[in-house]
Amino acid sequence: MDATIIDRNSFIPYYIQIKQVVLDRIHNGIYPYNKLLPSESTLAKEFSVTRVTIRKALDLLRQESIISSSKGVGWTVVQRRIEQQLTTSYWFGREVENTGTAAVSRVIKAEKVPVPKDVAEIFGDKGSDLLVCYEIIRLRFFEQKPVSLEFSYIPERLAPDIIKMPLENLSIIELLKTKFNLKIGKTIEYLSPRVADGYESNLLEIQTHAPVFQTERITRDKSGYVIEFRRSIIRGDKVVFRTDFQ
Secondary structure, three states, X not given: OOOOOOOOOOOOOHHHHHHHHHHHHHHOOOOOOOOEOOOHHHHHHHHOOOHHHHHHHHHHHHXXXXXXXXXXXXXXXXXXXXXXXXXXXXXXXXXXXXXXXXOEEEEEEEEEEEOOXXXXXXXXXXXXXXXXXXXXXXXXXXXXXXXXXXXXXXXXXXXXXXXXXOOOOOOHHHHHHHOOOOXXXXXXEEEEEEEOOHHHHHXXXXXXOOEEEEEEEEEEEOOOOEEEEEEEEEEOOOEEEEOOOO
């Protein structure tokens, strides 16, 4: 069925149907980000409705920060970004779902490895006898674009065979809680700006030395033992960090 044909027998108002068609075209790349939409008169002719109806449909998309309007210019597709509150820990799946989009991930690596030196320092004295850990690298997507590259390190003895589980879209912390009965204690997270290296930029599809955010999260159990260290490399053009003041 031609997407421009409105179901005139539907109880759904025309402007709602048109809004969905335009939104689908944005997500499918037919209307690219940072480019103008067809004019209101062009869309009105295509859908065989009035410009008032088109304007109502587009205004709904504007309210959702998907498009913007400029007097004398027209309607422009806005490149959406994930919004992360600084008052909470960075959790990719939750933040993407807040935009109304399903979180999608790809596992780049899930292996048992010797504990890297910098990770051993994070594990501290209680991890001084730790020889191997699980390294899980996941690439996270938003609207079909890579947004975040996550490196997770978990002591092997705390979560045997966790790498055999379907890790694409599961929360590792939730797995540690529900499958391995670990009691989550304190979490500390650090946020810093830096530039991407060659490996990161290749996977994130950005230029080498492009600006990125880096978060490092240390999660401990109730006894103070580090159960996961995670480093996330986040595209600066796809995520915005926000805080609210009273």
